[in-house]
Amino acid sequence: MTDPTTTTRKRRGSGRATIHDVARLADVGSITVSRYLKQPGRVSAELGARIARAIKELNYVPNLVAGGLASARLRSVGMVVPNISGPIFAPTIQAFNDTLNRHGFQVLLASSYFSKEQEENAVRTFLGWSPAALVVTGRFHTRATEALLSASGIPVVETWDYAPRRKHIQVGYSNTDVGAQAARHLVERGYKRIAFVQNSVAGDLSAIDRRDGYAAVLREHGLEPWTYVPQAPAPFDAGQEALAALVPAGRGKRKADAIVFANDNLAAGALLAAQRLGMSVPRQCALMGFGDYPFSHLLLPSLTTIRPPAQAIGELAARRILEALGELEPEDGSPRLNLLDCELQAREST
Amino acid sequence: MTDPTTTTRKRRGSGRATIHDVARLADVGSITVSRYLKQPGRVSAELGARIARAIKELNYVPNLVAGGLASARLRSVGMVVPNISGPIFAPTIQAFNDTLNRHGFQVLLASSYFSKEQEENAVRTFLGWSPAALVVTGRFHTRATEALLSASGIPVVETWDYAPRRKHIQVGYSNTDVGAQAARHLVERGYKRIAFVQNSVAGDLSAIDRRDGYAAVLREHGLEPWTYVPQAPAPFDAGQEALAALVPAGRGKRKADAIVFANDNLAAGALLAAQRLGMSVPRQCALMGFGDYPFSHLLLPSLTTIRPPAQAIGELAARRILEALGELEPEDGSPRLNLLDCELQAREST
DNA sequence: TTGTAAGCGTTATCAG
DNA sequence: CTGATAACGCTTACAA
Numbered sequence: 001m002t003d004p005t006t007t008t009r010k011r012r013g014s015g016r017a018t019i020h021d022v023a024r025l026a027d028v029g030s031i032t033v034s035r036y037l038k039q040p041g042r043v044s045a046e047l048g049a050r051i052a053r054a055i056k057e058l059n060y061v062p063n064l065v066a067g068g069l070a071s072a073r074l075r076s077v078g079m080v081v082p083n084i085s086g087p088i089f090a091p092t093i094q095a096f097n098d099t100l101n102r103h104g105f106q107v108l109l110a111s112s113y114f115s116k117e118q119e120e121n122a123v124r125t126f127l128g129w130s131p132a133a134l135v136v137t138g139r140f141h142t143r144a145t146e147a148l149l150s151a152s153g154i155p156v157v158e159t160w161d162y163a164p165r166r167k168h169i170q171v172g173y174s175n176t177d178v179g180a181q182a183a184r185h186l187v188e189r190g191y192k193r194i195a196f197v198q199n200s201v202a203g204d205l206s207a208i209d210r211r212d213g214y215a216a217v218l219r220e221h222g223l224e225p226w227t228y229v230p231q232a233p234a235p236f237d238a239g240q241e242a243l244a245a246l247v248p249a250g251r252g253k254r255k256a257d258a259i260v261f262a263n264d265n266l267a268a269g270a271l272l273a274a275q276r277l278g279m280s281v282p283r284q285c286a287l288m289g290f291g292d293y294p295f296s297h298l299l300l301p302s303l304t305t306i307r308p309p310a311q312a313i314g315e316l317a318a319r320r321i322l323e324a325l326g327e328l329e330p331e332d333g334s335p336r337l338n339l340l341d342c343e344l345q346a347r348e349s350t
Numbered sequence: 351m352t353d354p355t356t357t358t359r360k361r362r363g364s365g366r367a368t369i370h371d372v373a374r375l376a377d378v379g380s381i382t383v384s385r386y387l388k389q390p391g392r393v394s395a396e397l398g399a400r401i402a403r404a405i406k407e408l409n410y411v412p413n414l415v416a417g418g419l420a421s422a423r424l425r426s427v428g429m430v431v432p433n434i435s436g437p438i439f440a441p442t443i444q445a446f447n448d449t450l451n452r453h454g455f456q457v458l459l460a461s462s463y464f465s466k467e468q469e470e471n472a473v474r475t476f477l478g479w480s481p482a483a484l485v486v487t488g489r490f491h492t493r494a495t496e497a498l499l500s501a502s503g504i505p506v507v508e509t510w511d512y513a514p515r516r517k518h519i520q521v522g523y524s525n526t527d528v529g530a531q532a533a534r535h536l537v538e539r540g541y542k543r544i545a546f547v548q549n550s551v552a553g554d555l556s557a558i559d560r561r562d563g564y565a566a567v568l569r570e571h572g573l574e575p576w577t578y579v580p581q582a583p584a585p586f587d588a589g590q591e592a593l594a595a596l597v598p599a600g601r602g603k604r605k606a607d608a609i610v611f612a613n614d615n616l617a618a619g620a621l622l623a624a625q626r627l628g629m630s631v632p633r634q635c636a637l638m639g640f641g642d643y644p645f646s647h648l649l650l651p652s653l654t655t656i657r658p659p660a661q662a663i664g665e666l667a668a669r670r671i672l673e674a675l676g677e678l679e680p681e682d683g684s685p686r687l688n689l690l691d692c693e694l695q696a697r698e699s700t
Numbered sequence: 701t702t703g704t705a706a707g708c709g710t711t712a713t714c715a716g
Numbered sequence: 717c718t719g720a721t722a723a724c725g726c727t728t729a730c731a732a
Contacts, residue, residue, distance in 0.1 A: 014422045014480055015503070018709055029719045034711060064478040065424055066709035068415045069724050072364045085444035087644070090435035097434060097459055105457050106479065109447055128366055128414040129456065153365070220728065268648060275650075294437070295645025298618060301626075368725055379703045384727065394701065419708050449725035 002331060010067035017058040026054040037062060044181055044328050057119075068130060073324070076106045077321060078126030079135040082114045082204075087264075087293040087311060089137070092159065095314030096135070103327055105132065114203030130157040132320045141143050155324040157317045160308075162339050169324070171317045171338045175206045178306055178342050179213025182260045182288060184306070185344060188249060194218060197242040197270075198229040199262040207262035210290065214260055226256065239269025247285050257285055259314040260350065264289035264305055265297050271299055271349065283325070286350040300346030309340040376404035387412060388462065418480060426456045428476030429485040432464045432554075437643040438616075438660065439487070442509065445664030446485070453677055459552025462487070464553030470495040477502060481670045489513040489554050500507065505674040507667045508517060510658075511542070511556060512689050519674070521667045521688040525556045528589040528656055529563025530691050532610045532638060535654070535694055539573050540609035541636055544568060547620075548579040549612040555656040560640065564610055576606070580616075594688040597635050607635055609700065614639035614646050614655055621649055636700040651698030657682040 016030045025028040028047050034049045036043045043051070054060070068074030077100055081089045108129060110122035126134060127148060133155040141149070149156045149168070156168040163170060168301045179196075187192050196214045199207040215225035228246055230238035239261060246256040261267040267289030274281050281287055281301055287297065292307035316338055322328035373380040378397050386393045386401045391399070404410070418424030423688045427450055431439045447457045458479060460472035470492045476484060477498060483505040491499070506518040513520060529546075532673070537546050546564045548558040565575035578596055580588035589611060596606040611617040615637030624631050631651055632639055639646065642657035666688055672678035 013708060016477075019711095020709075021491050022394060030709090031711075031720085032718060035718085039709090042717070047516040047718085061474060061478045063419075063480065063709050065415055065418045066724090067711070069419050070411075070709075070711040071724085072711095072724065074415055084434075085440035090440050094433065094461065097463065101460060101475075106475075108456050109459060110451060111444065111448065125451075125456075127366075128411050130413065130415050192557065271647065293644070295643075295648055298645055298649060300623065300650050335588060370725075380725090381727075382702060385702085388727090397702085413725055416708090419710085420727040422708065422727095440731070457727060485709085500711075558726075 014063070015172075016063070016275040017060045019060075019062065020104055021058055021238075022051065023061050024056045025058060026050040040055055043212065053058075058246055068279045072130060073132050074106075074130045075104055076129055076131045077125070077133045078108045078110070078129065078131045079136065080110050080112050080119050080126075080255055081137050083111045086247050087116060088291055088308070089160075091310040092314035092317075095311045096318045097314075098181070099318035100127045100314050100321070103322055105322075114201060114293050116142045118144065120148070123148050132325055133157070135159060135160075135317055135321070138206060139166055143251050156268050157320060159313050160336070161209075167243055169317075169320050169338070171276075171320060171337050171340070172307060172344050173340045174213075176216075177212035178290065179210035179215075180217045180307075181262075181342065181344055182210070182290070183214040183217035183307060185332065185346065186258045186288070186350065187217065187223070189258075189286070189350060191225060193226070193254070193256050194223065194258045195226040195244070195246045195256040195259065195304065197239070197266055198227060199237045199252035200233055200235070204262070210260075210262065221248070231240065234266035235263070236269035236272070239271075240273035242266065243273050243279075243285075243287075243342075247279070259285060259287045261286050263294035264291040264293040264303060267303055267349075268295065268299060271301075271303060275300075282348070288350050292345055297345070297347065299349075304347045304350040305345050307343045307345055308341065312340055354672045360443065364413070365408045366413070369410075369412065371408055371525045372410050376407060377398040379682065387595035399673065404533065410417065418648075422480060423482050424456075424509065425454055426458055426481045427483045428458045428481045428588075429459070429477075430460050430462050430469050430472045431487050433461050434459060436540055438641060438658070439510075440661040441665035442667075443455045446660045446668045447664075449665050449668035450671070453672055455672075461588075464551060466490065466492045466495070466553075470498070472491040473498050476562070482675055483507070485509060485667055485671070487511075488556065489516060505671055507670060509663050509667050512687070514687055519667075519670050520684050521663050521670060521690070521691050523658060523690045524563075525559035526563035526566075528569045528640065529560035529565075529610075531563075531692065531694055532560070532640070532656060533564040533567035535569065536608045536636065536638070536700065537573070537585070539636070539700060542573065542602070543576070543606050544573065544610065545578055545596045545606040547596070547609055547611045547616055548577060549616070550580050550583055550585070550588045554586070555611070560612065568684040585613070585615035586619035586622070589616040589621075591622050592616065593620040593635075593637075597629070605635075608632075609635060609637050611637065611639045614641040614653060616652055617655070617699075618643075618645065618649060621651075623652060625650075632700050634696070638700050642695055647695070649699075654697045654700040655695050657693045657695055659692065663688055664682075 019030045019033050023033045041219045112119040135157045158168045160172045162172045162174050196211050218225045230241045232238040232241045264321050288304040292305045296303040323330045323334040369380045369383050382665045430500040442454045485507045488511045508518045510522045512524050546561050569574045580591045582588040582591045636653040640656050642655045646653040673684040674679045
């Protein structure tokens with residue numbers, strides 16, 4: 001009743017029904033079946049109905065791999081992110097994946113762990129898949145990656161950053177602005193000795209941009225920037241270490257009255273350390289982070305932080321790609337530059 | 351210097367160098383290049399060297415799509431998870447993806463949002479990709495999904511659950527045991543009126559297994575199971591609602607002295623509500639969750655919970671697949687059934 | 701150890 | 717609107 005291969009069993013192949021099986025059963029040419037699948041409008045209603053019946057009867061699933069080979073373009077999009085499971089990129093991946101899935105594209109994922117070399121590797125691998133487009137994180141890549149991206153001839157999107165002068169599509173926000181936003185928030189609240197705590201993860205260059213934005217605002221206000229780089233590798237420990245260094249117990253030393261951390265993990269480490277030390281936040285020292293991780297509003301005191309548009313980045317990147325591929329009508333002109341906003345979440349810790 | 355197509359430019363194709371270009375430059379048959387790439391041992395050192403040079407010269411990247419078509423098996427593995435970005439599945443995806451990437455496989459991801467129909471859809475789509483293996487979450491699927499999986503003829507892994515009688519490879523833990531573990535923990539600490547709060551997300555059937563395990567242990571100890579199903583859709587609100595219902599303010603009513611929540615989000619909602627109400631946890635009521643989300647040890651009091659082996663599931667699923675495909679030597683016999691442990695994290699809230 | 705021939709299942713091209 | 721034919725770039729089967 002449901003024998004996929006109407007003819008003799010072949011030596012190779014998947015054993016599944018092919019477009020030819022459908023064509024034979026519907027008594028049309030295979031190419032007509034292909035057309036029916038891609039552009040139903042270009043096939044007469046009668047043949048269309050016969051084909052539809054045959055497809056159902058054979059339980060036919062088009063082989064996307066063969067289609068990808070023939071058209072030199074697989075319906076897939078490669079995406080390189082620093083990591084999949086962190087609180088930062090996961091919503092971006094989710095939104096990106098869901099949006100593209102909805103249009104029949106598969107997302108291929110690879111993580112770079114903030115290493116440009118691993119990113120290069122991933123891009124090289126992706127090219128073997130003849131993807132329809134590529135997405136990378138940030139604007140910092142190896143020269144080889146740049147070359148591969150440029151030579152690929154397919155749409156490329158850079159996410160989670162914003163570099164107007166680059167040639168690829170940009171979907172992100174300005175980390176410099178974020179740093180400035182944080183600094184302004186603290187200055188407005190009257191804090192004077194405002195420190196910035198760097199990420200101990202080497203390779204997270206976006207945190208350096210945030211620091212630069214912070215430093216610029218402080219200088220504007222006649223305050224002296226003050227950066228601390230923790231040694232501890234684990235973010236919670238690093239946050240604790242930074243607090244101890246910037247708000248020492250003894251008298252007479254220079255003390256920070258507010259600290260901006262490169263991310264919420266560092267800030268949470270400091271917040272917990274403060275609790276343990278009986279230090280009052282924000283009275284003795286205000287703390288703020290970046291990222292608005294899921295736990296940040298649950299802390300006591302709740303953590304002031306800046307929320308990046310993680311989900312919007314994924315969704316918009318997918319949309320711009322679909323537009324570039326002609327799969328979607330450009331809604332707002334489909335600009336190459338897409339600058340999104342980060343929202344300051346003012347809470348108890350400042 | 352780097353003209354990919356030594357001969358005439360072709361009308362179709364990606365424009366990239368092919369295996370034939372490499373073969374021509376190295377003056378060998380294309381099949382020898384193919385062999386060199388797959389089984390370097392079967393090619394003489396001299397030809398190998400010539401081929402290696404040609405590959406470098408042409409910057410050749412094998413077209414995996416063509417290879418996948420020819421061999422009727424793409425080096426890809428489809429994975430369906432309820433969601434990508436939650437605290438639960440993200441570590442599994444990360445570990446699974448990284449392990450398979452390391453062996454040259456691409457992971458194709460799709461999210462079901464706990465819907466069996468969406469899962470079926472994803473599986474159907476994946477089959478069009480001729481994947482080498484498939485991974486699904488849990489043991490509950492539509493009949494059509496079951497049929498597709500069985501007919502696929504490729505290794506199938508069910509994760510995040512453990513159903514010994516099913517025919518697919520199992521990599522997970524027993525949710526019933528987890529529920530029992532939670533109940534035992536509370537019984538041992540002397541709690542008597544122990545309630546269980548269900549998930550408000552319909553479709554998360556694993557939570558029901560946990561409740562069953564909890565109920566069995568309570569009965570063993572002569573205690574009466576007591577399940578509450580919140581109405582609020584958002585987990586935090588649902589947790590708060592459950593607390594209000596199970597530990598009412600008035601006198602004379604029946605009150606829970608301990609509550610097991612279906613997950614940490616619910617428990618966190620209750621914990622925060624307790625703080626706001628000035629209720630002392632665990633003195634007035636002990637609370638525990640499931641999942642050990644990243645924030646759980648940061649709460650005040652820190653949340654007792656059970657940590658599922660999320661990362662181990664991803665890694666082991668990948669390993670079993672690679673073994674089934676002959677890409678990896680079976681280390682411990684590569685059993686079909688893989689039961690992992692969940693670790694109870696006893697903390698302040700109980 | 702190496703090579704030849706024949707697909708894999710689809711789509712681009714061009715002709716009716 | 718429909719179809720025959722020839723790719724797409726690689727691997728399997730078989731032969732030397």
